[in-house]
Amino acid sequence: MLDLRPVGYVIGLLVALLGASMLVPLVVDFALGDGNWQAFAEASVITLACGGFVTVACANSLGRGLNVRQAFVLTVGVWLALSFFGALPFVLGAPGLTATDAIFEAVSGITTTGSTVIVGLDDLPAGMNLWRGMLNWLGGLGIAFVAMIFLPVMRVGGMQFFRTEGFDTLGKVLPRATDIARALMSVYAGMTLLCVLTYLALGMVPLDAVVHGFATIATGGFSPSDSSFGKYPGAAEYAGAFFMLLGSLPYIRFVQMVNGTPGAVWNDAQVRALLRWLVYAVATVVLWRMATSDQAFEPVLREALFNLVSIFTGTGFFSGSFAGWGSFALVAAFVVGMIGGCSGSSSGALSVFRVQVLFAAIGAQIRQIHTPHRVFSVRYDGRTVEVDVMNALMMYVTGYVLTIGVLSVGLTLTGVDTVSAVFGIWTSIGNIGYAIGPLTAPAGTFDAFPTAAKWLMILAMLMGRLALLAVFVLVLPRFWRA
Template identity: 35%
Template sequence: MLRLFRPIFFVCGILALIMTGLLLVPMLYGYVVQDPEYRAFLIAAGLSLPGGALMIGLGRQRRFNLNSRQLYLLTSMSWLLLSFIGALPLMLTDHPLSLSDAVFEAVSGITTTGSTVVSGIGDLPPSILLWRSLLQWVGGLGVIGMAVTILPFLRVGGMRLFQTESSDWSEKSLPRFHEMAQRLLFIYLMITLVCGLCYWVAGMGPFDAVNHAMTTVSTGGYATDDASMGRFSDSILWISVVFMMIGGMPFMLYIRLLSQRRWSVLSDQQAKGFIGIVLFLIAVLTFEQVVFDGEPLMDTLTHAAFNIVSIITTTGYASTDYTLWGEFSIGLFFIATFIGGCSGSTSGGMKVFRFQLSYQFLADQMHKLVHPRSVTAIRFNGKPIPDDIIASAVAFSFLFFIVLAATTLILTALDVEFITAFTGAITALTNVGPGLGDTIGPAGNFYTLPDTAKWVLSLAMILGRLELLTVMVLLSPVFWRG
């Protein structure tokens, strides 16, 4: 058993040291601006550092290779570790959160969900605001890295679609792992810097611009005020729309662009489908609000575009309480909650490629009902898709709704009202942020939920972020007998 866990301890120890370094960022900033809460980050770093060193000591060995069983364990344990370290300073402040609230807030941050238990966000110390944003920024980077490196190896997720496109790509165009990691970090950092600069030029203060840039590109949704993005101008909302869309696109396309320097590499079936769905939903919502409710065109278009993009990219920002727009609008936002962004992006949700594959699979089955002897192949970006990728998408979809039903029932058993329980389960599994209703809607938060419900939702957020199968396989007896 120690042989199984030793490499996992080593990697988790390294992650703990990285988190220790990140804790020093809000600590130093708090010290400079004379925020007394900097001490909480200093103490948290003091706890994280020896813990990381101990795990490295337990896991150190001359040479090791991670097999698939160890990667399944590492993926789950690393996100749990990051969440608990992220919760430390939230429990050590002068006005501490409880263990349940701190873990919920940290899990929501590191999974880029954006749900919160905090009221009066604008009154929080700047070091705490910066830490919440940093959690989401690092979580977004971790999501992309996991999607393009670990999940394809584990035969989970949509980035395996890139592996089916060309053997030439995997052998010549794809950089070695460390080069790809460097380019991914460079692209992610550059997009964040450009986003922050655009926010600042459009009128945000420097602190707000930095925080919102990190939570926009990571499609996380933590804001620096209870009003979310509703207190900013229309120009800032449109900037946010652009960068949320960028965050919702496959980052492998950006790596390709940096490697090959040809705009044609951005042509991708999933990206086109994602953009098409977004434009369609914006058009439908704007039409309904303008024609049937008599709302002004440009103002409606701005808020419809912002809130649709925020929900479908699972960012969770809100410019207004869209649940007041009528039942049709609520239904449209409810549907958008499931879709999510592209695989290999910072977004959550079921992912666009699964809907595309499911549609093609359904069309193929309909065709075979009429022509039972025909031989057809489901294609993506012009290339045939192996049956195991389609089977993985079907298995994920089935498991998603099973877990959704189970989570909803557990929450209702904890005396959580049904709409709150149902939409809370959805928003946790899809990593969106706000749910529906007065309690956890865009104008509310999760503070009033029972502590046990917060733990359930925290687990659901991690399940959703790790594509469900990665965690659920750990509950299988065959995994431990392997």
């Protein structure tokens, strides 16, 4: 029988820490004389109590390690629990959301998707906008741990490939998981601080700089303004594009760089491919826009760069009129959104690594057809990709595409138009957050979606953040019987 006590202990502890973190926006609202601090007080007490009780009840499991089955349950359980308790402030205080909308907002935040159902962000209490940014920031760091520590062990979607060479975070980069956590936290916090200071220097008000800084490094996309980065056109957009790119690169490479390997980031094949594909996408869209409109070059370049980086990295900020540029720009956005950032970062979607291996496999198959008497192996960054890695990766890519199709059909059955449905699932499962389609066009939010559609999007956001198979495996009876 599966022992859930070690899982419960970790989840309870994290829920209690989430409750403690609610004291930060509480203090902000209290200091500003906003009565919304009481909502955070209530939510904090409830969350601390529930997390504390579970932690104490499961404390007799201390000292026991997690097996693979427990790791699956923990990975899914953490996101479900944090999403539920993270939604409490949205229900108890401003903006007074329904349970469905509150959970949608919390899941979108903690999965670093960035989609929102709130209209009137500029009028929200400062503490509530700060809480939204904190959810992004906490989720961004959390997925980095999952991607680098749990997913390779669980052999999800080909991630076991990173248990070799420089990505073996369990042994070759740093000796213990606690050291990994400490190093990652230092890098993550350092990049966030640098981003916030940069935004302040470029003229953002303190609250906007902090919330945007949290969301940028986490590639989360929550903004304290309905106009997102459209409120700060110009230099802030270039700075935002730069820091979004940093947040989409493998965090472990920054740790290696800090520990004395200056070329660690550039030597990663994922990083080079991401930058190369981004240049191709931006250049193509800019040339097309210049040929089909009378806009000046610099605004076109800036808007294309910022919005495509935002979509590519799965951040979800928007600026200018990019979403209205027409079908060509939207197709380019759809493609880069499907790819996503690098494995081992807070970005979602397929990931550059999986797409690279997919291209390599296609190339090997074409060569095999051309020269049937030779054996061509699939290679990535000079190393042969083993069969079990390829099988897991192909299953993941196939499942990802099929899931988009099935959930898109499900969304249309709730009454959502086809364009809004496809882009709604695309933005959810890829944790992109970018709103495209007739239903989102008026306000740039998903508030107009039916309740059933929002729950399908919640499911898609969680599945995308947890690498699909980590969720699918839990519904198999054999998993619980093993």
